[in-house]
Amino acid sequence: MKRLSVVLIIIGFAAWxxxxxxxRDVVRIALDWTPNTNHTGIVVAQALGFFEEEDLExxxxxxxxxASIQLTASGQTDFGVSMxxxxxxxxxxxxxxxxxxxxxxxxxxxxxxxxxxxxLSPADFEGKRYGGWGSDLESVMIRTVMDVYEADAxxxxxxxxxxxxxxxxxxxxxxxxxxxxxxxxxIHASLEGVxxxxxxxxxxxxxxxxxxxxxxxxxRMISQSPEVVRRFVHAIARGxxxxxxxxxxxxxxxxxxxxxxxxxLVHSSQAWLVTQAIGDIEQWGRQRLETxxxxxxxxYENGLIEQAIIPEAAFTNVFLPAESSE
Numbered sequence: 001m002k003r004l005s006v007v008l009i010i011i012g013f014a015a016w017x018x019x020x021x022x023x024r025d026v027v028r029i030a031l032d033w034t035p036n037t038n039h040t041g042i043v044v045a046q047a048l049g050f051f052e053e054e055d056l057e058x059x060x061x062x063x064x065x066x067a068s069i070q071l072t073a074s075g076q077t078d079f080g081v082s083m084x085x086x087x088x089x090x091x092x093x094x095x096x097x098x099x100x101x102x103x104x105x106x107x108x109x110x111x112x113x114x115x116x117x118x119x120l121s122p123a124d125f126e127g128k129r130y131g132g133w134g135s136d137l138e139s140v141m142i143r144t145v146m147d148v149y150e151a152d153a154x155x156x157x158x159x160x161x162x163x164x165x166x167x168x169x170x171x172x173x174x175x176x177x178x179x180x181x182x183x184x185x186x187i188h189a190s191l192e193g194v195x196x197x198x199x200x201x202x203x204x205x206x207x208x209x210x211x212x213x214x215x216x217x218x219x220r221m222i223s224q225s226p227e228v229v230r231r232f233v234h235a236i237a238r239g240x241x242x243x244x245x246x247x248x249x250x251x252x253x254x255x256x257x258x259x260x261x262x263x264x265l266v267h268s269s270q271a272w273l274v275t276q277a278i279g280d281i282e283q284w285g286r287q288r289l290e291t292x293x294x295x296x297x298x299x300y301e302n303g304l305i306e307q308a309i310i311p312e313a314a315f316t317n318v319f320l321p322a323e324s325s326e
Contacts (some may be wrong), residue, residue, distance in 0.1 A: 024052070025228050027078040028059045029215075030068035035258035036184050037269040038103060038213050039081065040250045041240030041284075047253040050238045054231035060257075073097050073218050078225075079232060083212040085137060088296055091314050092305035096219035099315040101233055101285035102211040103240065104276050109212065110200040111145075112186060113177035114170050119197055122204060123149035125156055131175025134160030138179060140302045145204040167192050181212075183276065187269045188262075207298035210291055214315075222316070233285065233319040240284045243270065244277045285320045 031039055042060060045051050051058045063071055068080030069087070073095045080097075087099050113119040117128065122145040132138045143153040159175050166178050166185040171194070180186055182198060189196060201208040215236065217229055243250035251270040255263055277284065292311035300308045 024055050024057045025225075025231075026057045026059070027228065027232060028061055028076075029079040030071045030077040030081065031060065031062045032068050032081040032083070032213060034062060035254065035261065037251070037254065037266060037273055038181075038183070040243045040254050040270060040273075041103070041236050042081075043239070043257045044242050044250050044253045045235045045239030047256065048239070048242065050235040051232075054235045056228070056231055056235065058232075068216070069095065069097055072216050072221075075218065075220065078217065078221055078228070080216045081213050082216045084210040084214055084292070084295055085212070085299070087214065087216060087314055088292075088299055088309060089305055091309045092299075092307045097216045098219055098222060098313070099211065099214040099287060100217050100222070100229060100319050101215040101236070102287045103213045103215065103285075104211070104273075105286070106276065107201045107209050107212055108183050108273070108276050109179060109181045110198055110202075110204075111177050112166060112180045112182075112189070112196045112198045115195045115197060117176040117197075119177055119199075121149060122146045122199065123151045125153070125177065126151050127155045128176035129157045129159055129174075131159045131161045131164075131169050131178050133162065134158070136304060140304060141179070141201075141208060144208065144298070144302070145199075145201075148204070167194050170194050170196065183269050183273045184265075187272055188265050191264060191268060207294045210295040211287060214287075215285075226319075230319045234321055237284050237321055240277065244274050244284075247271050247274050283321065286317055287315045 029042060035043070046058055046060065061077060068077070068082050069090050071077040072080035073090070084099065087097055090097050118124060119128065125142060125146055130142060139158060142156055146153045161169055161174055164174070165188070166180045167189045169175060169178060170189065182200070186198060215233070222229055247270040248267060251267045255261055255266055289311060292314055296309050296311050299305045
């Protein structure tokens with residue numbers, strides 16, 4: 001099976017490079033980070049010719065963690081990978097981007113801490129050091145989950161670490177707890193022998209069980225080229241569905257696209273994400289109004305956005321394969 005998967009990947013990439021853009025719509029998608037298993041379905045759609053079958057030629061670009069919103073909104077890229085929190089904040093500022101599919105049905109991030117920190121619940125955050133990006137979002141998230149336990153969030157020391165990875169931060173004792181995406185940073189830490197406790201956001205707050213990542217397009221793109229959007233979403237839906245059915249082959253596709261990645265991490269991460277990819281939804285990509293409404297209300301109530309947004313305008317399911325549309 002592995003040999004066949006590699007052959008399919010090679011054939012898929014060769015076909016993509018060999019065929020010209022003539023007769024196809026050429027589009028670009030901006031990733032939200034360096035290539036990782038959140039992006040596997042996009043890479044698979046390219047490698048196995050799913051984009052070609054939808055008469056699309058797709059360029060994958062890597063601008064950075066927040067630039068995908070600006071690139072997509074301005075038309076420099078047609079699509080982007082982002083997160084519900086960024087889409088919510090962008091729309092509150094009048095930036096017209098829309099989530100057209102959710103990669104996972106639930107949030108796959110949470111708070112992680114080395115075992116010696118003794119953190120078993122948000123109540124144990126009291127008096128501890130938090131290492132993160134230094135954003136308002138993080139401080140409000142911490143206060144929200146601590147309030148449930150009537151713990152004092154003002155006792156948490158906030159330390160800005162930027163893009164430093166979780167494993168390195170733990171080994172250097174930079175902080176006592178961190179916000180991580182388990183499917184990448186958590187898996188990496190486990191493979192490196194780092195023992196840690198993990199508190200998933202899905203178990204701490206309904207408002208924080210939001211979609212991350214999501215696929216976005218601009219309102220203009222949706223209005224002017226709805227058929228291109230539909231074909232693009234159908235292709236990546238096939239890609240992500242394939243990644244669930246064939247995680248080893250999908251991991252090989254990602255490694256072929258980004259050979260600098262660690263094979264053990266990619267395969268282990270992809271295997272874990274299979275357990276998160278479908279969940280309690282009928283099919284990949286579907287988003288719920290209550291999820292968008294809960295996060296938008298929480299963000300507004302906590303001052304993360306100055307203008308309330310209309311949740312119904314922030315996302316759509318209409319471009320998904322018919323069986324997953326409302």
